[in-house]
Amino acid sequence: MLSRTAASLYWVGRYVERAEFTARLIEATIRLDSLSPRPAGEGAWESALLVTAANHAFTLSGEERSPANVSRYLTLDHRNPSSIRACLDAARGNARAVRTALSREAWEAINRAWLGLRDRSFVSGGPGTLTLVETLKAEARGFEGAVHRMLRNEGSWFLMLGAAIERADNTARLIDVKYHLLLPEGEMVGGVIDRDQWTTILHTVSAVNAYRLLYRDGLRPAQVAEMLILRRELPRSLAASTDEVVNLLNLIGKRTGRQGEADRLARQRQNAMNRATIRNVIAGGMHEYLSAFIIENGRIDQAISQQFRFA
Amino acid sequence: MDTEGTFDEIRGHGTDAARPEFAALGEWIAETPASELERRQKAAEAAFRQLGITFAVYGEEEASERIIPFDIVPRIFTAPEWDRLSEGLVQRVEAINAFLADVYGARKIIADGVVPPELVLNNPQFQPALAGTQPPHGIFAHICGIDLVRTGPDEFFVLEDNARTPSGVSYMLENREAMLRLCPELFEMFPVRPVDVYPDLLHETLQSVAPRGSGLNPVCVVLTPGHFNSAFYEHSFLADQMGVELVEAADLHVDDDIVWMRTIEGPVRVDVIYRRIDDDYIDPLVFNPESVLGVPGLIAAYMAGNVTLVNAPGTGVADDKAIYSYMPEIVRYYSGSEAKLPNVETYRCREPQALRYTLDNLEKLVVKLVDGSGGYGMLVGPTASKAEIEAFRAALIAEPHRYIAQPTLALSTVPTLTESGVAPRHVDFRPFILSGGNGVQIVPGGLTRVALREGSLVVNSSQGGGTKDSMILTGPPSQSMGPGGLRQTMGGMSQSLGAGMSQTMRPLGGGLR
Numbered sequence: 001m002l003s004r005t006a007a008s009l010y011w012v013g014r015y016v017e018r019a020e021f022t023a024r025l026i027e028a029t030i031r032l033d034s035l036s037p038r039p040a041g042e043g044a045w046e047s048a049l050l051v052t053a054a055n056h057a058f059t060l061s062g063e064e065r066s067p068a069n070v071s072r073y074l075t076l077d078h079r080n081p082s083s084i085r086a087c088l089d090a091a092r093g094n095a096r097a098v099r100t101a102l103s104r105e106a107w108e109a110i111n112r113a114w115l116g117l118r119d120r121s122f123v124s125g126g127p128g129t130l131t132l133v134e135t136l137k138a139e140a141r142g143f144e145g146a147v148h149r150m151l152r153n154e155g156s157w158f159l160m161l162g163a164a165i166e167r168a169d170n171t172a173r174l175i176d177v178k179y180h181l182l183l184p185e186g187e188m189v190g191g192v193i194d195r196d197q198w199t200t201i202l203h204t205v206s207a208v209n210a211y212r213l214l215y216r217d218g219l220r221p222a223q224v225a226e227m228l229i230l231r232r233e234l235p236r237s238l239a240a241s242t243d244e245v246v247n248l249l250n251l252i253g254k255r256t257g258r259q260g261e262a263d264r265l266a267r268q269r270q271n272a273m274n275r276a277t278i279r280n281v282i283a284g285g286m287h288e289y290l291s292a293f294i295i296e297n298g299r300i301d302q303a304i305s306q307q308f309r310f311a
Numbered sequence: 312m313d314t315e316g317t318f319d320e321i322r323g324h325g326t327d328a329a330r331p332e333f334a335a336l337g338e339w340i341a342e343t344p345a346s347e348l349e350r351r352q353k354a355a356e357a358a359f360r361q362l363g364i365t366f367a368v369y370g371e372e373e374a375s376e377r378i379i380p381f382d383i384v385p386r387i388f389t390a391p392e393w394d395r396l397s398e399g400l401v402q403r404v405e406a407i408n409a410f411l412a413d414v415y416g417a418r419k420i421i422a423d424g425v426v427p428p429e430l431v432l433n434n435p436q437f438q439p440a441l442a443g444t445q446p447p448h449g450i451f452a453h454i455c456g457i458d459l460v461r462t463g464p465d466e467f468f469v470l471e472d473n474a475r476t477p478s479g480v481s482y483m484l485e486n487r488e489a490m491l492r493l494c495p496e497l498f499e500m501f502p503v504r505p506v507d508v509y510p511d512l513l514h515e516t517l518q519s520v521a522p523r524g525s526g527l528n529p530v531c532v533v534l535t536p537g538h539f540n541s542a543f544y545e546h547s548f549l550a551d552q553m554g555v556e557l558v559e560a561a562d563l564h565v566d567d568d569i570v571w572m573r574t575i576e577g578p579v580r581v582d583v584i585y586r587r588i589d590d591d592y593i594d595p596l597v598f599n600p601e602s603v604l605g606v607p608g609l610i611a612a613y614m615a616g617n618v619t620l621v622n623a624p625g626t627g628v629a630d631d632k633a634i635y636s637y638m639p640e641i642v643r644y645y646s647g648s649e650a651k652l653p654n655v656e657t658y659r660c661r662e663p664q665a666l667r668y669t670l671d672n673l674e675k676l677v678v679k680l681v682d683g684s685g686g687y688g689m690l691v692g693p694t695a696s697k698a699e700i701e702a703f704r705a706a707l708i709a710e711p712h713r714y715i716a717q718p719t720l721a722l723s724t725v726p727t728l729t730e731s732g733v734a735p736r737h738v739d740f741r742p743f744i745l746s747g748g749n750g751v752q753i754v755p756g757g758l759t760r761v762a763l764r765e766g767s768l769v770v771n772s773s774q775g776g777g778t779k780d781s782m783i784l785t786g787p788p789s790q791s792m793g794p795g796g797l798r799q800t801m802g803g804m805s806q807s808l809g810a811g812m813s814q815t816m817r818p819l820g821g822g823l824r
Contacts, residue, residue: 002574003574
């Protein structure tokens with residue numbers, strides 16, 4: 001496979017995943033915002049900006065921090081590299097350049113999502129945004145399904161690898177922002193604010209029912225954190241993404257005979273993850289743990305580009 | 312132009328009834344409500360847009376991607392019509408290849424005074440650097456798209472020989488897929504020959520012209536300028552259908568006159584490049600030094616015989632409009648017989664007498680730039696304004712050698728869905744001819760372009776033209792309703808299934824094999 005093709009597929013995987021994550025985040029934020037009479041609703045959109053690392057850029061844009069403005073910024077704004085539109089533009093640009101490496105179905109899912117957004121210049125408040133977000137989630141699921149029906153070779157593996165790296169980053173950022181905001185040192189948890197906030201997080205990673213199944217227990221922040229970080233059963237957990245990166249690199253390595261720094265770093269991260277317990281993570285500082293994870297994820301991303309000569 | 316008195320390919324001359332062999336189509340057009348035709352046409356266009364079968368129009372914003380309008384009413388050729396066309400096309404393409412081998416070799420045709428030397432040697436499309444270089448297997452123009460027009464039942468003319476990088480074959484294939492899906496009943500009425508063998512034939516052709524010694528499974532690639540090119544969809548489509556890599560210049564490098572592509576497993580040697588980049592841009596060391604689309608050293612690798620370029624560089628000298636006017640002589644010179652497909656009568660404005668005639672009859676003629684294409688730089692006298700005619704008159708007087716003129720032909724029409732129902736519109740036809748180690752092959756089909764505006768003769772997609780499916784029939788039409796027709800329907804069904812399968816089953820890592 002051409003190195004350029006591998007690079008484009010990897011980025012298609014990343015951008016589609018990011019678009020879907022942003023869509024989920026918007027959906028959960030709308031839900032949280034509708035609770036605004038309660039204290040948890042305050043700052044719902046602010047924290048959405050924080051999760052997508054777009055807070056600073058939004059401030060620079062000089063727009064008023066209204067729900068409508070922030071939701072448009074996250075959905076349609078070209079200037080925001082994490083907006084759904086920017087992600088779909090980038091995903092489609094990459095997909096178009098490597099059309100031959102995608103199945104027809106995979107391409108169609110991306111192109112349809114892109115066409116659906118192309119002529120929109122505004123979103124008509126909550127219900128309109130929700131419909132949009134629903135459609136995008138459906139297209140993203142369609143894309144994922146199509147990828148799993150592609151030949152099991154480098155093509156689909158690079159797509160999935162990009163998605164796994166992106167998913168690890170997104171989940172880590174989500175926990176970091178929420179946890180950081182909501183769990184000041186030593187504060188007791190379990191109040192109504194936490195409940196709303198944690199439910200929002202679970203919605204964002206579509207894990208509300210998963211939590212009930214795994215814990216059969218009320219919402220406890222430490223357990224939510226454990227599930228999102230360490231439980232392999234949850235596809236969006238950091239541990240699951242970590243495993244996936246290792247496995248995909250293995251498959252690619254066997255096929256191409258090329259293993260290296262990326263494999264080493266990914267396995268190292270997996271070993272550390274195997275040893276971790278949620279108690280250690282909390283004791284060592286959740287924010288520090290997540291920041292380190294995000295940096296390590298970036299390092300693996302770099303190693304992948306070098307190992308397969310993306311640039 | 313007035314459509315009265317022109318030949319309609321389905322209805323014949325000026326009658327309402329269809330030609331007997333196409334009676335079933337006439338009934339189909341009459342009985343299918345326009346709203347239903349419109350619905351199907353919209354469904355086809357929606358599918359094209361979803362697949363991304365778009366093209367960019369030069370001069371418009373980069374972001375503008377348009378689909379070429381698709382017309383739901385097909386054009387049909389009978390088996391005898393097609394057989395005669397095929398003979399003429401084979402003869403013509405063989406002559407083109409013989410001519411190219413000659414002008415880059417011994418130049419006998421010039422020595423014998425058949426073609427004026429300056430027309431070849433001073434031609435901007437002639438590549439003097441390549442004189443003396445013969446490509447592997449001696450074939451220059453592996454893929455030709457010969458543009459034909461028709462004025463009567465037996466009157467076909469060659470309008471243009473496209474021997475560089477003709478495009479449009481993806482429309483031939485995708486239009487057929489759309490017709491099979493949306494108008495299956497037509498394939499029960501008529502025994503239509505399948506076109507979906509084209510990618511296989513193309514792949515065979517590419518492999519058959521690999522440099523000697525490149526092994527049993529030569530590595531073929533499609534070289535594209537990139538996804539901003541107007542024909543990118545076609546490049547990716549063909550690479551996809553053949554199961555070969557679609558490369559950009561940056562994916563290739565030349566080392567010691569050998570071409571390599573950069574893959575995740577390391578460099579892989581490339582034997583055959585189906586390049587969809589013009590000569591000017593293909594190698595910055597030899598041609599345009601500004602080109603970032605090209606591969607430095609590619610021409611040296613070609614001259615060393617280590618890689619086959621499809622089509623070979625320098626083929627433009629054979630499809631140039633000035634050379635075109637000599638094609639009847641060229642065909643006679645190499646084949647020893649008269650051209651089976653005549654040219655459109657052509658006035659070479661470089662000749663004083665022809666120039667005078669052209670200037671005196673501008674309002675009746677079509678005037679073309681010798682090196683123009685895509686409908687740019689062209690005057691259609693009968694529909695042009697006074698100002699346009701005067702502008703061309705001035706240009707002709709200033710640089711007569713850059714122009715040719717042709718009479719305005721009464722181009723044939725085919726019924727076409729318009730805003731006011733089904734009405735005749737002018738068409739042309741581009742079949743695709745493959746020349747490889749196994750001889751010359753033509754897929755039974757081609758690209759029919761249709762001028763959608765009433766009376767318009769300009770079919771180019773950049774000028775608002777559309778496309779149609781072009782159906783070639785197997786047997787005499789009288790059997791079309793019999794068992795033969797049914798058998799063919801089955802063939803049609805497995806054909807579309809086959810295309811779908813090859814899509815999903817296509818091996819992805821072409822470089823691995």
